[in-house]
Amino acid sequence: MTAPLHEARPTATGRALPDTQQGMRRRNLARVMHAVSAEGSLSRAAVASRIGLTRAAVSTLVDELIRWGLLEELGPERPSRVGRPGSALAVSGQGPAGVGAEVGVDHLAVCAVDLRGEVRARAVRHGTNRGRDPRPVLAELTGLVGRVVADAERDGLWPAGLAVAVPGLVARDGHTVVHAPNLDWHDTDLGALLPPGLPLTVDNEANFGALAELWLGxxxxxxxxxxxxxxxxxxxxxxxxxxxxxxxxxxxxxxxxxxxxxxxxxxxxxxxxxxxxxxxxxxxxxxxxxxxxxxxxxxxxxxxxxxxxxxxxxxxxxxxxxxxxxxxxxxxxxxxxxxxxxxxxxxxxxxxxxxxxxxxxxxxxxxxxxxxxLGPEGPLLGAAHSVIRAVLDDPATVAERG
Amino acid sequence: MTAPLHEARPTATGRALPDTQQGMRRRNLARVMHAVSAEGSLSRAAVASRIGLTRAAVSTLVDELIRWGLLEELGPERPSRVGRPGSALAVSGQGPAGVGAEVGVDHLAVCAVDLRGEVRARAVRHGTNRGRDPRPVLAELTGLVGRVVADAERDGLWPAGLAVAVPGLVARDGHTVVHAPNLDWHDTDLGALLPPGLPLTVDNEANFGALAELWLGxxxxxxxxxxxxxxxxxxxxxxxxxxxxxxxxxxxxxxxxxxxxxxxxxxxxxxxxxxxxxxxxxxxxxxxxxxxxxxxxxxxxxxxxxxxxxxxxxxxxxxxxxxxxxxxxxxxxxxxxxxxxxxxxxxxxxxxxxxxxxxxxxxxxxxxxxxxxLGPEGPLLGAAHSVIRAVLDDPATVAERG
DNA sequence: ACTATTTCGTCATCGCGGTTTACAAATTAG
DNA sequence: CTAATTTGTAAACCGCGATGACGAAATAGT
CATH class of the missing domain: 3.30.420.40 (ATPase, nucleotide binding domain)
Structure with missing residues (x-):
């Protein structure tokens, strides 16, 4: 009745992954990121008690996350109760950024969100896309993405991925628009038409809106x-x-x-x-x-x-x-x-x-x-945050960069 | 977008469990059980390649499962290809049994299923339960459970849990029938009215039917x-x-x-x-x-x-x-x-x-x-199997018995 | 029949990762 | 100023899977 232990990490292939020590490490790194992210600022000891590991273990995890540029040390906390005050940790405002984009019926929008969840750059173009060929539309979108990414990079961020919200059905492959009646797009693979290099996810705007609601509401x-x-x-x-x-x-x-x-x-x-x-x-x-x-x-x-x-x-x-x-x-x-x-x-x-x-x-x-x-901002924010969540959910993926 | 690593094992409390080596061990024990259970009979090497661990690791896992009486060694396999033949492992036909029960509108039924999924004992009582007071009905059911458990024990099994299917809505606590219109039961806690000692789960018959379909279909x-x-x-x-x-x-x-x-x-x-x-x-x-x-x-x-x-x-x-x-x-x-x-x-x-x-x-x-x-047998089988699945999903819970 | 090859299960060793234990540092309570 | 409390770190420890080597048991080739 409870979630089967052996299916702790379901895979796309359907085959259960082996449970190794590296996987354990990765999950615990993710737990630390989530704990700090949820509270805004937390000491090592507070993280430890929150996620159930020892202070020593959390220390090594935090060291690694700081080395990767995902966490930063804010310095000693203002002591509130008895005992030595902790050293405040916070999610880094530098490092990876999530780039979200929205193809609306009458506008295009792009924004970049940092690990803290703050919007650090945005760009919009108004004008209808109804019935237009996907290619020019996505070329324009690519332009906006370029501007937002440039702004973000000037600000000390690097783009970790691009997520695009579209008003239509998207296949489970995560990049093909099967049917978008209001754009009149059908079976369009956006993978080839958007900037290469950035990991791409395309999804329905209602889905991204729901995620925004879940994460930000x-x-x-x-x-x-x-x-x-x-x-x-x-x-x-x-x-x-x-x-x-x-x-x-x-x-x-x-x-x-x-x-x-x-x-x-x-x-x-x-x-x-x-x-x-x-x-x-x-x-x-x-x-x-x-x-x-x-x-x-x-x-x-x-x-x-x-x-x-x-x-x-x-x-x-x-x-x-x-x-x-x-x-x-x-x-x-x-x-x-x-x-x-x-x-x-x-x-x-x-x-x-x-x-x-x-x-x-x-x-x-x-x-x-x-x-x-969140109103009409939901899908765009949800898209950008989905990239950030992926980093929080598995910080090891960005180990090399930063 | 993928399942967050840090939520690999969601808990009822909502708090993420720490990821420790014991948890890893438990999940790998479960993987071994599932692999053997799915194939009926498998060598250590086959298990290893199937779940992605090394033969050495699987050996220690299997040793433990055999010690607990959950797996048994059937002896050398008939050699099919070149190389030393493996030693066949199978899920034990002794050990824990899942006891499933069904409160139907016009009957009561109980059965016991072993780890292999085979029905080893059953008991039925016909006659309507519509509008009857829960107490006598559950007293009768307790009697049937007692008979089935006795039969199973004579057969070398011990009951690992009792799961009861009812035609009505069951609260998420897993033992309170909120509303069963055809029995005219309301807000009835079955926990107190069924044999103590056995871990109890109560659920809707449609749910257990669906699980039977999932596992047995x-x-x-x-x-x-x-x-x-x-x-x-x-x-x-x-x-x-x-x-x-x-x-x-x-x-x-x-x-x-x-x-x-x-x-x-x-x-x-x-x-x-x-x-x-x-x-x-x-x-x-x-x-x-x-x-x-x-x-x-x-x-x-x-x-x-x-x-x-x-x-x-x-x-x-x-x-x-x-x-x-x-x-x-x-x-x-x-x-x-x-x-x-x-x-x-x-x-x-x-x-x-x-x-x-x-x-x-x-x-x-x-x-x-x-x-x-499966037809009308679904809910009863699903209930019994749900107990068995719980054992397969976390074999460590029955470490002491056997 | 005999050897080479392949595969299985096990053992000793290793490395990784969290725990335990101990301790110094920094703060409040009295 | 001392006792108590809490934090962060370091060293030793332990559990668990990986590695690599080896004997055992089968087939394939000559």
Missing amino acids: DATPRDFLHVSAEIGIGAAVVVDGQLLRGKRGFAGELGHVPVRPDGPRCACGGRGCLEQYAGEEAVLRAAGLESRDDAAGLLAQRAGADDEDVRRALRDAGTALGIALTGAVNLLDPESVVLGGALAGFAPWLLPALEAELADRTTGPACPVSVSR | DATPRDFLHVSAEIGIGAAVVVDGQLLRGKRGFAGELGHVPVRPDGPRCACGGRGCLEQYAGEEAVLRAAGLESRDDAAGLLAQRAGADDEDVRRALRDAGTALGIALTGAVNLLDPESVVLGGALAGFAPWLLPALEAELADRTTGPACPVSVSR
């Missing part, structure tokens, strides 16, 4: 459902602090959960999918508006200005979302549901209907629904 | 959805070979996924839940039959005898299941869906409508739906 639980709508409606399922990706990497397709099985036909082949009721197109139509760029902004503005048609449309969308989420919550029993992306902006008008539906259809206390405070 | 993937209906409709979600339990332990409540949001009221508070269309009651009503004991048997018999009313009712149930599963498949992207429990018996009449619905509502290749070959 305040009091975000380790089991939650993150719903994020831009044009389509995506969701990401986080279980025990890990993204649930599914066989093909397509998990979280909330937009095509049937809400009214006899409803209107959907592009996916189904009928009455959530997107037919709560997708951007559907909401615009229900509000009597035409499709256009920045439709989300228009909707939010009208709703804020008491436009009753728009409000009704958003209420109905909330109801549909509530029905779809009832199914998801029944299936997953998450600790909470978080609304992110464009949905966060509509929360005042969506939430009441959504929560009412959820409460009506569930026994006992309804699953709490909250709104992301 | 042929070619069952590590990511699948197991749907099991007795009276209600339960599901279990398996992700990466692990059960997804949810915050409260209630994950998998497929029966209350909304299928037609404006459909009939359900006891759960919702409307148009799957159970209103595919639950036993609903199917009986749709077929024009009355509720009675062994209704499932009656339905299967009538369907087999070309009763068109029953067949239509089952087809409609299949359609509703298809709609609910479309949502689940969109959300989870599992490798397959497995129908177990009573559903397995209805498969011939359910499957066509179910698969048609799933195919219609999904783009690309539909998620394959298969039928469990």
Whole structure:
């Protein structure tokens, strides 16, 4: 029932790795990094008691991490209780940087985040990418990445990897966009079209948004459902602090959960999918508006200005979302549901209907629904942080650099 | 993106365990057990190459496991290729036994399984438990457990734990039945009512059924959805070979996924839940039959005898299941869906409508739906095997006994 | 039949990594 | 100013897997 010991480190190959002393060392290095990172600043003794190793062992681990430039010594702590005060350790503000990028429907954005989680450089280009060929778009993105990397390097950082958030389905290989309807990209391998040299990860923006919520949100639980709508409606399922990706990497397709099985036909082949009721197109139509760029902004503005048609449309969308989420919550029993992306902006008008539906259809206390405070920044930050987390999770990978 | 090294062994407390040499040893002992168990019989050298350790290291591990009575030496292998033949190792048929029990609506069952996975003792009592007080029911169950344990002990086994499958929701504490509608049990702590001394685990029958499918099914993937209906409709979600339990332990409540949001009221508070269309009651009503004991048997018999009313009712149930599963498949992207429990018996009449619905509502290749070959035995076997798996997953826990 | 080759299991030795124990340094409590 | 407490480090120790060598037991080749 508990996690099998022999599968402590599942591998892509499916074969269990041998458990050797080097692996133990690597895991303990990671534990030290995580402990210091979580608290901001910690003495060796505090790390030791927190991760359950002895002070002596932690000392050697810290020495190594300092040598690699991942930790730094801040000097003696202000003594608070009796005894010799410890020497404060902190995650280095130099060293590796995570480069995150976002291909949005109407913008490109890139940022660099240091090990401490602070954004140290950014670049944005506005303008629609809808229907454009991937090559020029990614060439522009490469330009932005170059600028951000140059800025970061001037600042004493070196890029440890590039993570790109895209509004579409990404294969489990981590670099092929299978289907991005709003960009009209299909089976596009971004590996060849982005700057070489940097380890690349591509993922769905909902996934990166969920990770941002997990890592940066305040009091975000380790089991939650993150719903994020831009044009389509995506969701990401986080279980025990890990993204649930599914066989093909397509998990979280909330937009095509049937809400009214006899409803209107959907592009996916189904009928009455959530997107037919709560997708951007559907909401615009229900509000009597035409499709256009920045439709989300228009909707939010009208709703804020008491436009009753728009409000009704958003209420109905909330109801549909509530029905779809009832199914998801029944299936997953998450600790909470978080609304992110464009949905966060509509929360005042969506939430009441959504929560009412959820409460009506569930026994006992309804699953709490909250709104992301990261808003549209989520996916970009999640992407950048995913690179940083990889370093924290296995510091030995950057042993040589620094 | 990969599993964080520092979280290799997640704990119930949420605090990361230190990584020590003893932990390493324990994990490697587990790897040896799993390797031998998976192949039935293996030489030390074969184990070594399979788990990536050296022959010398495996020798010491095997020595210890033999000393504990978990492995046994079968003697020299029949030489197949050049070189000295190895000495065959096998999991011991003596030693620890897993005791599984099932509280069904109309029966009680207990069995004991040895480390090799073979059923070595069993006991059953027929008769309804619907609405009975938990105390006498569990007293009877305790009696059956006593008989099975006695049989097993006569056979050279000792009970390593008791796992009980119940048709209802079980809290994450692993011993409290929160809600079992068909028994009419609520917030019942089974810990106090079952034989003391044996480590106890209680879980939903759908969960144990899914584990049985995972461990015993042929070619069952590590990511699948197991749907099991007795009276209600339960599901279990398996992700990466692990059960997804949810915050409260209630994950998998497929029966209350909304299928037609404006459909009939359900006891759960919702409307148009799957159970209103595919639950036993609903199917009986749709077929024009009355509720009675062994209704499932009656339905299967009538369907087999070309009763068109029953067949239509089952087809409609299949359609509703298809709609609910479309949502689940969109959300989870599992490798397959497995129908177990009573559903397995209805498969011939359910499957066509179910698969048609799933195919219609999904783009690309539909998620394959298969039928469990374990049938009604699943939960009982899963329970017993869960105890055995715990031993295989951490052999050191039984070091002293044997 | 005899030898060369291959593979298996074991042993002695080694290196790595965390623990134990001891101690000096730095602080508070009295 | 002394006793108590806590921190960080160093030295000795121990557990565990790796290495390399060796005898044992089989096949393959002549």
